[in-house]
Amino acid sequence: MTTSRPLAVLRVKFKDRVNTQPSWTDFVYDQCFLPRHPLGLADYWESTTFNFLDLSGSRVFPWITIDMDLPTAWVDRHDIIPKAVQAARDAGHDLTPYFGIVVFAIPNSVSPTLDTGGASFYTIDVGDGIGRCGCLLTEDTDHDFYAHEVGHALGLHHSFSETAFYTPDNGLARVYGDPSDIMSGRLSLWSAAADPAFPVPGTYLARMGTRASGATMYCQVPGFDTSAYVYRRGASVQPQPETLRLHALDTGRKPCLVAVDYPNLGKTTYTLEYRRRSAGWWDSSVPEGVTIHTIDVDLPSGMSRSVYRTVIPVPLISSQRWWRDPHENLAVVVEAVADDGSWVDVTIGGAGLVGREASIRVSNYMWEREEGERGFDRVPVPPGCTPVETEWYTEMRTNTVTLEADAIGYKDPEFSYVINGVPIQPGKPDAQVTALSRYPTGTGTTSSIRQASLSVNLNGARLAITTDPTDGNYTLHVTVEVNEKNAGGNLSLTMATMPVPVVGMRIQYEQKYYDAVEACVRTYKDIGKRFSESQNPAFSIVVDPPRGIAAISRLARLFEDAHREVSDRFLLAAEVLDAGSGAADQFLSSLGPKSGENRQRNK
Structure with a gap:
């Protein structure tokens, strides 16, 4: 057609x-x-x-x-x-x-x-x-x-990439990010020889475009998606592996695109196409290999669009011959490549094709807060400036963190959680865990080991944790264990662990205190290299290994990025500095854009 x-x-x-x-x-x-x-x-x-x-x-x-x-x-x-x-x-x-x-x-x-x-x-x-x-x-x-x-x-219309991609016109953006598609454009690097039968000026031939990707044709060119060029795969919720031959897109042989839309993938369709440079002509500068896209719906316009995910490179590298979606039960393995490069054999199936894996992420984070103790003190100004007299109060936070586990490679996964070594029992709403807690005041912090009280709600792969602000600030180490139901005695356990920083108490000061800290940080940023290597007593207090230089750098970035309106993400990272920057960074990186949109509720 x-x-x-x-x-x-x-x-x-x-x-x-x-x-x-x-x-x-x-x-x-x-x-x-x-x-x-x-x-x-x-x-x-x-x-x-x-x-x-x-x-x-x-x-x-x-x-x-x-x-x-x-x-x-x-x-x-x-x-x-x-x-x-x-x-x-x-x-x-x-x-x-x-x-x-x-x-x-x-x-x-x-x-x-x-x-x-x-x-x-x-x-x-x-x-x-x-x-x-x-x-x-x-x-x-x-x-x-x-x-x-x-x-x-x-x-x-345009094609996209899964992650942000830099272009001079758009800066860091997902649009124009598909190296295999002309509707991203400006990514092709080949030129054509002059032809007397087509005496066009040389600028025309200096950069020749790649072809439209099979994914773009699938969602934007009428009739292509239902043609014999496309092999549709999506019969069962739990896919059985299937090996098929995928021809290079430039050959025009059928099929040259696989569309995967298992019911368990929701409304998302995955496409596979094989691209090769050896064919010359329009694909002379594309990434060679099995290119994977998703077909998504652009919500403002309602139009389908192709989104570049990755490419499994050809010639094959043993460690890179497969791809697995980190959140869906889908994997692709490239089994063989034709001697002349005109086709590949690929196996498509559940994520178990390439082994089992467990992961854990934050799906929602929110808190309720209320005012606690008040005071007035002479308060030190970090990193090392003259103290100021200021009012302060303790902000008490009841945190609710919702964690979501993903199990890749399991047919019927069963989830269990452990927090700080304590197993969480289904149907039991409370738990007591041992934690090293910090209690901030206007002038300093005290620490103690205590039993922190948690309210928990375990529902399959999802665990909601609500903390008590009187337990102070501490870190929960949450482990999810995944097993195959009815494994028949076969070992199928995988685990993943995430540190969850808890900020139950936070000190708030008058604005003059934050102004003093910002001025102090600015002063230390201006210290030259010769001072940082000196034995200046005041400076040595701050740079005491192993956290000193990193602490100054993080504080400087904190105020440089946020000025007086410091974001809650950075405050959270600063409050749990004692847990180690790695713990804070892992937790914060797991907070996707959606979990950050609605994570605060004032009481």
């Missing part, structure tokens, strides 16, 4: 530059868009989508002049494209037969004020009330950029 998506290519000049001469000839435009030449954009999109997108019927229109002078300041593409459409309609051109609008504007590099790029959300009005996609281009860039933006004109 093919989907007709002809393009209207509008070539425009500004009214004060009507004598500007294009660098592309009419012949080059026709070769690029009609489609005629293999290096052209129309042929690229037809061939890389196995002709599921049909660009026949596209037209390159004669040059027209828009009612606008060449911009001297930045102008958005959404201002220029409608003017080009209006100029074409005023010239008597009917644009309604076309799916997308591609606008080329000249002059080129002499006008860096043009906001070149795509508009893929069906916002362009050509007079029939049906929104079109489009893009604004100039003649002075490369195929990688053109192919990406024309992809927008064809209705495709």
Whole structure:
């Protein structure tokens, strides 16, 4: 099945530059868009989508002049494209037969004020009330950029990566982060040789784009997901291993994509595709191997989008020939590679393919707080400045931490928890555990070993712990043990441990105290290297090994990042410094964005 998506290519000049001469000839435009030449954009999109997108019927229109002078300041593409459409309609051109609008504007590099790029959300009005996609281009860039933006004109939107990825335009972001897909773009590194049959300027050939990923085609190109190019796998909740042959995407052989959507994966679909550089041409700079994506739904728009997860490299490395989702019962193993590199054999199944594993994470963290003891004292100013007289009070916190265990490689896992060596009994709401507690006051801290009182609620893999603020500040060492139900005597136990810092008491001071600490930290940050290596008595107190230098550094970062409004995350890390930075860091890193959104409730 093919989907007709002809393009209207509008070539425009500004009214004060009507004598500007294009660098592309009419012949080059026709070769690029009609489609005629293999290096052209129309042929690229037809061939890389196995002709599921049909660009026949596209037209390159004669040059027209828009009612606008060449911009001297930045102008958005959404201002220029409608003017080009209006100029074409005023010239008597009917644009309604076309799916997308591609606008080329000249002059080129002499006008860096043009906001070149795509508009893929069906916002362009050509007079029939049906929104079109489009893009604004100039003649002075490369195929990688053109192919990406024309992809927008064809209705495709961006691809993403699972983790943030740096780009000069967007900084640290997930968008544009897929190295295997043109709809991320700007990640391809290969160039093409000049061809007299396609006399396009050299900038076009300097950077050639990769092809669209199979994942992008699966969720954005109509008909591809139900074709024989795709093998659908998802029959059972507990998947049995299956080995199948996956052809390289560039071969066009079937299948070249596997879609995995087991019921236990919820609404998420995983895709596997095999990409290779040895094939040359569009995949000349992709990461070689079995590339894994998820198909997610972008909540604001409701559109499906592909998200790059990882690649299992080919040629095979024994330690990297498998992948396992850390939170789902899914694993992939690459078993073999064809001698000519044209296919791989992969086994897909439950996470048990690559062994069992247990993990633990914080799914929610919140507290209730109330005021405790008050006082007025002369209080030391860290790291080592003159004390100040200030009022203080103790903030008493009742903490509730919810932990969630994950069991990978188990068919029917059974969970049990141990806190500071004490087993947690299902159905028993209370527990007493031994802890080294610290009790802060306005002028210092005392410590003692005591039995901390916990309220616990164990429900399968989830354990909720509520603490008593009168037990002070301490660390819980929580271990989850996972076993296979009905293991028949076979050893199947795995364990994972997480330190959980508890802040039951926190001292709050007047603002003048925090101002004094900030000023003191600033002073120590300015100390030069010669002072840090000296025997200055005041400084030696602070840098007493092994925590001194690290403590100064952490305090400096604390106030540098948060100033007077110190975030609760950093306060928590500072309060449990005695537990060791590793414990605090492990606990804090397990707090995902969602668990931090709603973890405070004032009493």
